Amino acid sequence: MTYKTARAPHLRRAERASMMCVDVLIALVPLCIFSSVYYGLRPVLLVLTGIISAIISETLCCLFMRRKPSVSDGTTAVTGALVGALVSPLSPYWLPAAGAIFAIVAVKMPMGGSGRNLFNPAAAGMAAITLCFQGFLFTYPDPGLGIPLPLADNALSGIITQSSPAAQLAEGGRTLYDPAILLLGDFPGPIGATAISILLAIAVYLYIRRAVSAMIILPYLATCAVLAAVFPRASGGSWLSIMMELCSGYLLFAGVFLLNDPVTAPRHWLGRVFYGILAGLFVMLMRYFGRFEEGVCFAILLANAFSTTLDRFGWYLLNLKRIRGRRRVA
Amino acid sequence: MSKFTNRGVFLPLIKEPAASRPIEDITPPAQVVVPMLAGDGSNNQPVIKAYETVLHGDVFGQPVQAGGCPIYSPVTGVFNSVRNILHPLLGTVSCAVLDCLVSKGENRKEKSVEKLTAEEILELSFRMGIVDELDGILLASKLAAGRKLRNVILVADASEQEPYCSAAWSVLNESAEKVWRGLELAARTVRAKKYHIAVKLEKGNLKNLKGRISDNGLYQVKGKYPARVYSKKGGGTVCRIGVQACLALYLAAATDQPPCDCIITVAGDAVANPCNVRVPLGTTVEDILRFCGLSQEPAYIILGDAMTGITIQSTDIPIISGITCLLALKNLPRPPVHTCIGCGRCVRACHANLLPYEIMRRLDNMQYERLATLLPDECDGCGACSHVCPCSLEVTSKVLEAQDAHGNIFMKWGDGDDL
Amino acid sequence: MSNMEIRKNKRPSSRKPAELRNVFFDAFLANNIVLIQAIGITPIVAAGVTLQNGVALTLCTAAVLLPASLFLSYIGDRLPSWIRAPLYMLGAIIILLGASILIDRLISQQLYANLYIFLPLTAVNSLVLYRAGGFSVSHEPVAALTEAIASSLGFGLVICVVSALREIASYGTLWSVPINSAVKLSEAALPYAAFLLLGFMAAFLQWLKTVLERRT
Numbered sequence: 001m002t003y004k005t006a007r008a009p010h011l012r013r014a015e016r017a018s019m020m021c022v023d024v025l026i027a028l029v030p031l032c033i034f035s036s037v038y039y040g041l042r043p044v045l046l047v048l049t050g051i052i053s054a055i056i057s058e059t060l061c062c063l064f065m066r067r068k069p070s071v072s073d074g075t076t077a078v079t080g081a082l083v084g085a086l087v088s089p090l091s092p093y094w095l096p097a098a099g100a101i102f103a104i105v106a107v108k109m110p111m112g113g114s115g116r117n118l119f120n121p122a123a124a125g126m127a128a129i130t131l132c133f134q135g136f137l138f139t140y141p142d143p144g145l146g147i148p149l150p151l152a153d154n155a156l157s158g159i160i161t162q163s164s165p166a167a168q169l170a171e172g173g174r175t176l177y178d179p180a181i182l183l184l185g186d187f188p189g190p191i192g193a194t195a196i197s198i199l200l201a202i203a204v205y206l207y208i209r210r211a212v213s214a215m216i217i218l219p220y221l222a223t224c225a226v227l228a229a230v231f232p233r234a235s236g237g238s239w240l241s242i243m244m245e246l247c248s249g250y251l252l253f254a255g256v257f258l259l260n261d262p263v264t265a266p267r268h269w270l271g272r273v274f275y276g277i278l279a280g281l282f283v284m285l286m287r288y289f290g291r292f293e294e295g296v297c298f299a300i301l302l303a304n305a306f307s308t309t310l311d312r313f314g315w316y317l318l319n320l321k322r323i324r325g326r327r328r329v330a
Numbered sequence: 331m332s333k334f335t336n337r338g339v340f341l342p343l344i345k346e347p348a349a350s351r352p353i354e355d356i357t358p359p360a361q362v363v364v365p366m367l368a369g370d371g372s373n374n375q376p377v378i379k380a381y382e383t384v385l386h387g388d389v390f391g392q393p394v395q396a397g398g399c400p401i402y403s404p405v406t407g408v409f410n411s412v413r414n415i416l417h418p419l420l421g422t423v424s425c426a427v428l429d430c431l432v433s434k435g436e437n438r439k440e441k442s443v444e445k446l447t448a449e450e451i452l453e454l455s456f457r458m459g460i461v462d463e464l465d466g467i468l469l470a471s472k473l474a475a476g477r478k479l480r481n482v483i484l485v486a487d488a489s490e491q492e493p494y495c496s497a498a499w500s501v502l503n504e505s506a507e508k509v510w511r512g513l514e515l516a517a518r519t520v521r522a523k524k525y526h527i528a529v530k531l532e533k534g535n536l537k538n539l540k541g542r543i544s545d546n547g548l549y550q551v552k553g554k555y556p557a558r559v560y561s562k563k564g565g566g567t568v569c570r571i572g573v574q575a576c577l578a579l580y581l582a583a584a585t586d587q588p589p590c591d592c593i594i595t596v597a598g599d600a601v602a603n604p605c606n607v608r609v610p611l612g613t614t615v616e617d618i619l620r621f622c623g624l625s626q627e628p629a630y631i632i633l634g635d636a637m638t639g640i641t642i643q644s645t646d647i648p649i650i651s652g653i654t655c656l657l658a659l660k661n662l663p664r665p666p667v668h669t670c671i672g673c674g675r676c677v678r679a680c681h682a683n684l685l686p687y688e689i690m691r692r693l694d695n696m697q698y699e700r701l702a703t704l705l706p707d708e709c710d711g712c713g714a715c716s717h718v719c720p721c722s723l724e725v726t727s728k729v730l731e732a733q734d735a736h737g738n739i740f741m742k743w744g745d746g747d748d749l
Numbered sequence: 750m751s752n753m754e755i756r757k758n759k760r761p762s763s764r765k766p767a768e769l770r771n772v773f774f775d776a777f778l779a780n781n782i783v784l785i786q787a788i789g790i791t792p793i794v795a796a797g798v799t800l801q802n803g804v805a806l807t808l809c810t811a812a813v814l815l816p817a818s819l820f821l822s823y824i825g826d827r828l829p830s831w832i833r834a835p836l837y838m839l840g841a842i843i844i845l846l847g848a849s850i851l852i853d854r855l856i857s858q859q860l861y862a863n864l865y866i867f868l869p870l871t872a873v874n875s876l877v878l879y880r881a882g883g884f885s886v887s888h889e890p891v892a893a894l895t896e897a898i899a900s901s902l903g904f905g906l907v908i909c910v911v912s913a914l915r916e917i918a919s920y921g922t923l924w925s926v927p928i929n930s931a932v933k934l935s936e937a938a939l940p941y942a943a944f945l946l947l948g949f950m951a952a953f954l955q956w957l958k959t960v961l962e963r964r965t
Contacts, residue, residue: 009638262672
């Protein structure tokens with residue numbers, strides 16, 4: 001009888017591609033719990049809105065493009081969840097939905113679906129809603145409210161809002177936040193981006209699960225810290241400036257979740273280092289000279305444009321001798 | 331090299347229960363199929379006519395063109411017919427079918443090998459047609475190449491870093507002294523100052539083996555697959571040969587007998603009795619599997635070990651010297667196939683510091699002129715990149731395909747862009 | 750191709766209606782200037798914000814492209830190739846001078862201000878340089894004229910659709926007539942929206958082409 005054919009190697013690791021996405025979704029759960037402690041059930045519903053609208057738009061796009069629905073690999077849900085986790089808890093439900101739909105329909109599917117997108121869809125979705133609806137996006141509720149936010153959209157008026165650290169930095173001058181409060185997360189900000197200590201713990205968890213790369217996060221944070229120390233926007237010394245910059249807005253969230261998107265980030269370690277540095281540079285430039293109080297998403301899109309080149313460039317630098325030697329022989 | 335920085339993968343080792351069992355001799359097969367292709371690639375013709383008997387170890391085939399290696403009969407048997415077989419490793423080759431009468435030869439007395447010179451050993455290994463089981467290359471050509479190098483480190487590679495194979499360990503277990511003497515002979519031929527047997531064993535086995543050979547004769551291989559089998563200190567070029575080849579060299583020198591059998595690990599979840607078997611060269615896969623017994627109908631039969639083996643479709647393939655492992659697998663679990671998500675695990679796994687995913691991408695997009703810069707020729711096909719890929723892509727075979735594309739004149743291989 | 754070769758190889762049969770129709774539809778749809786050949790995107794992205802702007806830019810492009818095509822088709826093969834572009838630009842500047850005076854004095858000062866720098870930029874629009882210099886020189890005047898009209902119409906179609914959509918989305922008006930639309934995205938007037946729209950329109954056109962090719 002004939003036996004089947006297979007190609008070497010015949011022993012493979014059991015890890016699947018969707019495991020990384022499942023890890024990211026698990027990592028988002030503590031952040032949602034933290035936010036719901038302050039603001040009630042609304043933040044969780046916003047994240048779920050993002051996920052559901054991303055899944056629905058991807059299914060419709062796949063049907064339209066007549067390809068197999070690829071929702072099961074988890075990348076769609078992650079995109080929707082990230083967009084949902086980056087909006088303010090006070091935003092209407094159509095805001096994360098609009099961001100997620102833009103991310104899938106305009107950035108992910110036209111480029112070829114999962115695994116082939118050039119730009120991070122979640123960052124692009126955030127860029128779209130930052131441009132169009134910055135009013136809705138950047139009004140944050142006061143964390144000292146004590147009562148949960150109303151779940152319906154039309155009951156939102158009358159909630160006391162507070163300016164986030166990012167807005168205060170953008171205006172300049174003395175800042176009202178003390179580093180301890182920043183680490184504990186007791187300040188207004190996007191749903192997933194305020195719990196700084198939890199974010200750091202999540203970063204360690206994802207690093208152990210091999211879903212993020214230290215070669216991206218550490219150079220990124222280091223570049224942001226150096227730029228924040230050398231060109232402080234907050235008055236009160238460079239340490240305070242570093243703490244404020246790194247904990248305000250969604251810089252840290254982007255460093256853990258958005259920058260480490262495996263499809264758009266480089267794969268070689270030196271390329272990843274360059275990518276982190278470049279992304280940090282762009283983020284701080286966007287903060288200093290940009291129009292919005294938080295321009296991280298634009299910086300990530302800019303860095304994504306360079307990621308393939310940086311990847312090959314990093315490898316090329318390390319293997320210059322081998323390549324030149326080969327050229328001489330050939 | 332620390333565990334974090336050296337590249338490669340940790341492979342699960344599935345050598346039990348075959349490794350702890352002694353070598354079993356296969357029941358004599360009814361027929362053996364001897365390829366008429368000698369170790370150096372020369373075509374041979376049988377020297378006897380049909381239905382004549384040939385004794386174990388006698389010259390069976392002479393090379394068509396002068397200067398080639400002869401072929402020896404692995405069994406005592408009757409020459410039946412000639413058949414053409416498509417062998418996965420040799421290609422289409424004409425093979426002589428022998429009806430086997432007695433599969434073992436008589437034991438001859440071993441004589442001293444101290445007085446043999448390097449040239450005599452080289453000529454002996456060529457005349458006996460000894461083939462290295464690691465890669466199927468003639469041992470004599472490897473030794474001749476080693477003679478031309480300076481500062482050679484000669485390694486008998488028994489490290490067996492792939493999951494299933496334990497043939498070299500069983501050979502060492504049974505006859506370590508003879509292997510060591512064979513290695514000394516080979517070292518005399520290449521004028522090597524440093525030579526050792528590379529092993530990857532647990533402490534107990536290692537100690538046991540050290541007691542039988544000199545202390546410096548063993549080198550414990552450390553690190554991820556595929557690890558280095560020699561120490562980088564002191565420099566030198568490495569020349570790797572197999573332990574069965576060393577044993578065959580010693581026996582050829584001491585008893586004037588050509589290698590007639592080889593030791594193969596038979597393993598896999600479809601095999602009822604996994605063990606190391608000594609089979610005469612030319613035994614078909616079918617006979618071996620029947621000897622070891624199949625507990626369930628296998629879906630895949632693999633010639634070679636799990637990381638670098640090739641699947642075969644039919645079982646009437648004869649065993650030649652380059653094969654050390656035979657797997658019969660029912661389940662081959664793999665993650666579901668997906669487009670490359672760019673996780674970068676293949677880059678971390680590659681011990682040759684290549685970018686496997688980029689080679690695969692450029693090959694798929696038919697950008698052949700940009701393949702040269704990525705150095706696909708440095709790949710040795712270890713399979714680590716495909717092993718770790720969570721999208722279950724055929725990365726290794728794509729890189730090897732890119733290697734083949736290098737010689738293909740129909741693909742414009744040139745100096746594309748620099749990056 | 751040297752001038753002699755051009756003169757010899759001018760296709761004599763390009764006066765037949767069938768062939769002219771091919772030329773027309775090729776330049777209008779199949780190889781649409783903006784969506785397939787990706788020439789002349791700048792005015793659309795930057796100034797195609799209201800329908801009036803769009804129509805004005807189309808008319809200016811046509812006003813520049815048609816005479817240039819005719820001129821190059823008749824005389825272009827007698828001129829050395831290096832002089833074609835500067836000569837054509839000189840002519841375009843003169844035409845656009847007249848056009849801007851027309852728009853500013855006689856039509857609407859507001860429109861002239863809205864068009865900003867993109868009215869004079871039509872003089873150096875790659876669209877005209879590429880098509881006029883490429884197609885018109887090697888074809889009969891009738892074919893060149895058809896192609897010029899088709900290119901302008903193709904450009905005009907795209908810019909009008911894009912500007913109409915952007916006007917409705919960002920200002921809520923169409924040709925300055927207010928429309929009550931539910932969605933008001935003031936940022937649609939930014940270039941990124943135009944790029945996205947152009948991308949989707951190009952994809953739609955490609956899809957249309959594959960469908961039509963499959964039918965025939």
